[in-house]
Every structure is written in C-alpha cells, then in structure tokens.
Amino acid sequence: MTELRVGNTRLTLVQGDITVQHVDAIVNAANAALQGGGGVDGAIHRAGGPDIMAECRQIGGCPTGQAVRTTAGRLPAHHLIHTVGPVWSGGSAGEPDLLASAYRRSLQLAAAHGARTVAFPSISTGVYGYPKDLAADAALETVTAACSQVDLDEVRFVVFGDDDLAIYRQAMRARASK
Ligand code: AR6
Numbered sequence: 001m002t003e004l005r006v007g008n009t010r011l012t013l014v015q016g017d018i019t020v021q022h023v024d025a026i027v028n029a030a031n032a033a034l035q036g037g038g039g040v041d042g043a044i045h046r047a048g049g050p051d052i053m054a055e056c057r058q059i060g061g062c063p064t065g066q067a068v069r070t071t072a073g074r075l076p077a078h079h080l081i082h083t084v085g086p087v088w089s090g091g092s093a094g095e096p097d098l099l100a101s102a103y104r105r106s107l108q109l110a111a112a113h114g115a116r117t118v119a120f121p122s123i124s125t126g127v128y129g130y131p132k133d134l135a136a137d138a139a140l141e142t143v144t145a146a147c148s149q150v151d152l153d154e155v156r157f158v159v160f161g162d163d164d165l166a167i168y169r170q171a172m173r174a175r176a177s178k
Helices: 039-048 050-059 095-112 132-146 162-176
Strands: 003-006 009-015 025-029 067-071 079-083 117-120 154-159
Touching: 003 132, 003 162, 009 132, 009 162, 025 039, 025 095, 039 050, 050 067, 067 095, 079 095, 095 117, 095 132, 132 162, 154 162
Parallel strands: 009 154, 025 079, 025 117, 117 154
Antiparallel strands: 003 009, 067 079
C-alpha cells in the first residue's frame, strides 16, 4: 500500500531522495542547534545551498519536538520546515511524545505558511536511533490525527532504504484497517 486517504488529505509513500520532491514544504530532520549535520539534514543543505544555513543561524536553534521555518533555497519547494526529533534512549524519556510533536508542529507550521503539500523524511530513525517500526506507526498516527486540524492536499512520506519502504507499507496497511 502506498496511499491512504484521511478526509481531504492523501497520505502517500515514495522511496527516494527528499531533496528532489516537488512539494510546497519539505521537512528536515535537524538538530537543536540547526547547525547542519549528516543524513537527510546534510543532503538538504547541500542541495538547497548556503542561504538556508544563513537563515538557520539567524533563528539560532529549535527545541526537540518543535519546528521552525526557513525558505527552501534551491530546493523545489517554497518552505523548509526544520524539526528536531528525539534521540532514542530506550523509549521512557518522552521520545514518543516528542516525535509526535515534531510531526504535528511541522504540519501546523507548513499549513500556517499556506503549504498544501508536505514531504517528510523518517524523522529520528537514522543517527538518532529511533526504532523504525515504532517511528513509522507514530508518524502515521500523528499525521492522521493532525489532518482533521490542518487543511492539506497531500502529506508525502519519503523513505530512503528498502527496509524503510517495507516498514511504512506495513504501517499504512495497519492504519487502513483501523
Ligand atoms: N532523503 C530522504 N531520506 C533520507 C535522505 C534523503 N536524501 N538521507 C537520509 N535519509 P537522519 P535523524 C533518511 O540521520 O535520525 C543529522 O546529522 C535516513 O535513511 O538524517 O533525525 C542532523 O543534523 C533515515 O531513515 O536523521 C541531526 O544531528 C532518515 O532519513 C541528526 O542527524 C532520518 O535519518 C538527526 O537524526
């Protein structure tokens, strides 16, 4: 399964590079200092160009579970939403709430800037070590719930690896049967 409908919003799943997605808002899995790094953050800054980092320096930082907005530089999007997911440390340090908050705040901020289409990477599941299956379930659950509060046409989950694709497919199937 690669598509779900929630009210007026399509939840879609694609495998690939988030930096080439033509959407209104791309979400970045950033760190609290907004100082760039590896993974999807590194790819976004490389593809988007230096103006994004200049804006990040002006903003100064973003607490875990929150989101901030910059322009998207050379990326094929209007907005870049930087959110900070939790570092996984076993699951009893508030990680699920913080991950849900990262997705929710990103959607709210994108919608507040007029975005109709938003693309997410799988936040926290790389360097930050969040278990991929738990993160996929949380992403789908949070986005599904948020769709009744924000008016969007499409939320696109952009996964990188084959394992991520299989995990998201399974999570979408499970959600469709609820
Ligand atoms: N497009 C889509 N997904 C990608 C791409 C890409 N181009 N590149 C990697 N991924 P991570 P985190 C996937 O580590 O765990 C950075 O250093 C990747 O396979 O990028 O939230 C930041 O500065 C994984 O599934 O983010 C922070 O310090 C997912 O994106 C820290 O890493 C997230 O992996 C954030 O860690």
